[in-house]
Amino acid sequence: MGVLVIVWLEREIYAGIQQLIGPKYAGPLRILQALADGTKLLFKENLLPSRGDTRLFSIGPSIAVISILLSYLVIPFGYRLVLADLSIGVFLWIAISSIAPVGLLISGFGSNNKYSFLGGLRAAAQSISYEIPLTLYVLSISLRVIR
Known part of the structure; x- marks a missing residue:
């Protein structure tokens, strides 16, 4: 539970410092931002170099x-x-x-x-x-x- 709170606080501080709009309005207390990031990672495209091994x-x-x-x-x-x-x-x-x-x-x-x-x-x-x-x-x- 402590890790979740630390990650939430870290996101809050970074959003405030960088004036990020997305994390400020993602659900109640901005809890849904972590869910959005996890979903983004699941559907992220795996890029492989075309000329590489x-x-x-x-x-x-x-x-x-x-x-x-x-x-x-x-x-x-x-x-x-x-x-x-x-x-x-x-x-x-x-x-x-x-x-x-x-x-x-x-x-x-x-x-x-x-x-x-x-x-x-x-x-x-x-x-x-x-x-x-x-x-x-x-x-x-x-x-x-x-x-």
Whole structure:
């Protein structure tokens, strides 16, 4: 319930700042705007590049999303709620989440467009630049805990 309230507040603030007309009048308390956005996403056209490799263009985002979702396997959600209890959990988490930039590169390359490829390179570089400090933080905490 908290997520719904936060999303509603975020939309209210953005609509006020940007003076958006649509979100201001979408139902009582503007609650129907989220329903309209969900409907728009369901009926959105899937565009594939005409000169690009459609398989690579489709597989790239799948690799990125699947690697991130797989990294949740080793995160303990509670004392007894662990999906996969592995002794190398932290290292496996870092390894699996490091696959995501490859998916970003594949998507940019599959479009057969130099600007999309540069965008994919930029996204991968940004992802890697966030990953390096995160890995150092996680490993330093792990080394501190292990005696």
